[in-house]
Amino acid sequence: MANTLSISFANDMRELTHVLQVVNVFLEPRELQSKLVYAVNLILEEILMNIIRYGYDDEDSHEIEVQIELEEDEVALTVRDDGKEFNPLTIPGPDRSKSAMDRIEEGLGLQFVRHMRNAMEYRREGDRNILSIWIFV
Amino acid sequence: MNQPLIQFDNVYKRFGANQVLNGVNLSIYQGEITTIIGMSGMGKSVLLKHIIGLLKPDSGRILYQGRPLYEMKRADIDKLKAKFSYVFQDTALFDSMSVYENIALPLKEATSSLPKDEIRTRVQEKMKLFDLEGIDHKYPSQLSGGMKKRVALARALVTEPEIVLFDEPTTGLDPIRKSAVHSMISDYQRRLGFTGVVISHDIPDIFYISQRVAMLEGGKIRFEGTPEEIQQAADEIVQQFIQGLESPHDALTGMATHAQGERRFQEEMARLQSQKITFSVIALTVQNLDEINEKLGHVAGQTVVKTLASQVKKRLEITDSCSRYGMNKIMVVQHNSKMDRARKFCIKLARELRVSDFIEGEGQPELELWITAGLAEAREGHPFKQVLEEAESKDSTYFEFRID
Numbered sequence: 001m002a003n004t005l006s007i008s009f010a011n012d013m014r015e016l017t018h019v020l021q022v023v024n025v026f027l028e029p030r031e032l033q034s035k036l037v038y039a040v041n042l043i044l045e046e047i048l049m050n051i052i053r054y055g056y057d058d059e060d061s062h063e064i065e066v067q068i069e070l071e072e073d074e075v076a077l078t079v080r081d082d083g084k085e086f087n088p089l090t091i092p093g094p095d096r097s098k099s100a101m102d103r104i105e106e107g108l109g110l111q112f113v114r115h116m117r118n119a120m121e122y123r124r125e126g127d128r129n130i131l132s133i134w135i136f137v
Numbered sequence: 138m139n140q141p142l143i144q145f146d147n148v149y150k151r152f153g154a155n156q157v158l159n160g161v162n163l164s165i166y167q168g169e170i171t172t173i174i175g176m177s178g179m180g181k182s183v184l185l186k187h188i189i190g191l192l193k194p195d196s197g198r199i200l201y202q203g204r205p206l207y208e209m210k211r212a213d214i215d216k217l218k219a220k221f222s223y224v225f226q227d228t229a230l231f232d233s234m235s236v237y238e239n240i241a242l243p244l245k246e247a248t249s250s251l252p253k254d255e256i257r258t259r260v261q262e263k264m265k266l267f268d269l270e271g272i273d274h275k276y277p278s279q280l281s282g283g284m285k286k287r288v289a290l291a292r293a294l295v296t297e298p299e300i301v302l303f304d305e306p307t308t309g310l311d312p313i314r315k316s317a318v319h320s321m322i323s324d325y326q327r328r329l330g331f332t333g334v335v336i337s338h339d340i341p342d343i344f345y346i347s348q349r350v351a352m353l354e355g356g357k358i359r360f361e362g363t364p365e366e367i368q369q370a371a372d373e374i375v376q377q378f379i380q381g382l383e384s385p386h387d388a389l390t391g392m393a394t395h396a397q398g399e400r401r402f403q404e405e406m407a408r409l410q411s412q413k414i415t416f417s418v419i420a421l422t423v424q425n426l427d428e429i430n431e432k433l434g435h436v437a438g439q440t441v442v443k444t445l446a447s448q449v450k451k452r453l454e455i456t457d458s459c460s461r462y463g464m465n466k467i468m469v470v471q472h473n474s475k476m477d478r479a480r481k482f483c484i485k486l487a488r489e490l491r492v493s494d495f496i497e498g499e500g501q502p503e504l505e506l507w508i509t510a511g512l513a514e515a516r517e518g519h520p521f522k523q524v525l526e527e528a529e530s531k532d533s534t535y536f537e538f539r540i541d
Binding site for chain 2: 085115117120
């Protein structure tokens with residue numbers, strides 16, 4: 001089984017469901033922890049929705065790339081887009097003084113992954129945002 | 138700038154033939170920590186004692202919110218004194234009193250009308266804050282040096298003073314506990330918002346928690362400014378003093394100090410300019426140090442910083458260098474490195490660090506570490522400050538990772 005999945009698709013909300021299906025077809029036969037699969041789904045959905053909704057001012061079609069690499073004890077996700085410069089890591093860490101509902105609005109996927117052993121990296125290269133997320137099992 | 142909270146206006150003080158204060162001008166601002174440095178026996182404690190009114194100047198004035206102390210009425214001075222607190226060099230706990238009685242003492246002295254229950258509540262609150270629960274009935278002779286310091290701090294803060302004076306608060310402590318006391322002072326200063334005046338020889342550690350630094354030399358203030366300004370001061374006497382006191386290593390981590398880290402940066406910059414050898418800067422920060430301090434205590438907090446430092450050092454190439462540049466901040470300068478190598482270093486660190494590296498033994502308390510790493514590749518001619526700021530900025534390459 002290949003250990004890497006690379007997909008690219010257009011910034012169209014209708015494509016998003018399709019992308020997530022492909023991701024799950026890739027993940028399913030590998031018998032990963034359900035928490036891990038859930039985390040990958042949650043964070044991908046959140047990040048991709050954000051890019052499609054807020055990333056572009058024009059009406060043109062833009063390519064978004066998703067890459068998933070599986071190692072024995074880690075999952076690495078990388079999302080590349082040519083949208084507006086945006087670093088999701090600037091969203092503050094979990095604020096325990098806030099209620100659960102308020103925290104959901106801070107980005108549930110990001111918060112969920114932040115509660116696992118993880119690393120996240122944002123960088124801007126040329127006109128592209130590159131977000132990488134490692135979840136360590 | 139606003140009006141100083143406390144101001145020394147040309148203050149002179151002589152003991153016999155010894156002119157200890159020889160025209161001191163100094164401003165202390167509300168809500169800031171001001172650190173007084175200078176050679177031993179040069180009158181720093183004398184200066185501190187003038188603030189609290191334990192000594193009176195031979196000439197010159199000490200102003201509180203613009204008002205000279207000597208013009209104040211007795212009652213006003215008493216009111217003012219109640220706002221002050223003083224942490225002595227040798228903790229000055231009373232050996233015949235229990236920990237509880239020691240901490241409660243200022244409340245009993247200052248506010249005779251305070252009901253017993255209220256005193257108990259306040260003392261217990263401070264004991265909890267300083268991690269002293271359950272030792273109410275012990276006597277100072279039964280406590281370790283670090284614990285005595287905490288009792289002294291609890292006693293100094295129990296009246297919720299507006300101004301706290303610390304006379305060498307870390308004397309006789311080992312590096313972790315020294316660092317923990319600094320972290321404690323800074324933490325409670327932010328939380329309670331008091332104005333702090335600290336006499337210290339702990340350079341550069343004390344700079345991490347100070348907003349202003351003043352150097353007393355020959356009975357005068359030789360220099361006054363931010364920690365950054367004093368480290369860059371052109372005055373040779375100031376430089377000699379700082380470099381003479383500055384230990385060759387950061388006491389807690391054994392890494393280079395901030396000033397040495399900057400010199401190392403300059404060497405790399407020279408190589409970049411003459412030989413085109415690129416280098417990168419990585420700025421690591423323990424983001425949840427406050428949370429760790431609160432949950433596990435300041436010694437645990439400082440142990441985390443120390444451990445991170447040793448884990449970082451282990452993974453460096455021989456030509457790389459590292460320094461501690463803030464209470465929770467470590468800088469790595471990677472020789473012959475472009476962004477890609479710096480990134481690999483960060484991913485490796487995130488992948489390999491385990492919480493068991495940070496806390497030893499059975500029954501580990503729950504610890505979660507949240508670390509960020511900012512990266513920048515140095516460009517020719519860009520000054521140190523700019524490159525470090527670029528590394529710390531979330532706009533450039535920026536990592537965060539969580540360890541448990």
